[in-house]
Amino acid sequence: MRQTTLAAPSRDIVHVDSPGRLRLLAFATVILTLTRFGAYWDLQWHWAVGRDSFFIPPHDLIYTGVAVSGLLGLSMVWCDGWRHRFANAPIPWGWLIQMIGAGITVAAAPFDDLWHRRYGIDVTIWSPPHMVGVLGARTMNLGLFISWALALGAISGFGGWAFAQWLLRGAHRGRAWKTSGRIEATHPSRGTV
Numbered sequence: 001m002r003q004t005t006l007a008a009p010s011r012d013i014v015h016v017d018s019p020g021r022l023r024l025l026a027f028a029t030v031i032l033t034l035t036r037f038g039a040y041w042d043l044q045w046h047w048a049v050g051r052d053s054f055f056i057p058p059h060d061l062i063y064t065g066v067a068v069s070g071l072l073g074l075s076m077v078w079c080d081g082w083r084h085r086f087a088n089a090p091i092p093w094g095w096l097i098q099m100i101g102a103g104i105t106v107a108a109a110p111f112d113d114l115w116h117r118r119y120g121i122d123v124t125i126w127s128p129p130h131m132v133g134v135l136g137a138r139t140m141n142l143g144l145f146i147s148w149a150l151a152l153g154a155i156s157g158f159g160g161w162a163f164a165q166w167l168l169r170g171a172h173r174g175r176a177w178k179t180s181g182r183i184e185a186t187h188p189s190r191g192t193v
């Protein structure tokens with residue numbers, strides 16, 4: 001019986017810092033930025049027009065971005081999963097987390113539609129289905145952040161997870177991420193929401 005041994009992973013196998021991977025990360029960043037723009041547009045749409053249908057342009061932009069982000073995550077996890085199985089390459093944690101976030105956001109859509117049919121238009125954005133969608137969006141952003149940190153850490157030689165921790169500490173100290181606060185806006189006929 002013939003036995004084969006697996007060699008230790010090399011940069012050639014991992015491909016974390018390859019130009020193609022960096023282009024995919026840049027593409028995912030653009031997609032998630034457009035998704036966030038769609039969320040802001042959605043807020044303005046509902047204030048100006050009201051809730052007319054689920055299939056409005058802001059929702060289309062949001063859920064197209066979420067679908068593309070989830071499919072990117074799935075394809076990267078699928079491809080890297082095969083490499084991990086046969087070459088002991090690292091698991092693409094950032095892409096996996098991004099894919100899970102897209103799943104959470106997609107799961108919030110029918111819940112949101114049911115909520116609006118049952119309880120009508122929300123007075124604020126803080127309804128349970130919206131919070132599930134926000135959780136999914138934050139999870140996708142966290143996954144993208146981890147993917148960038150691992151890729152840039154591999155390029156710099158600093159080490160991916162150590163680089164991610166360093167970036168997170170800097171973001172926390174600089175208050176780059178504000179996780180609490182209240183979103184308020186004044187509408188001519190509805191007052192402050």
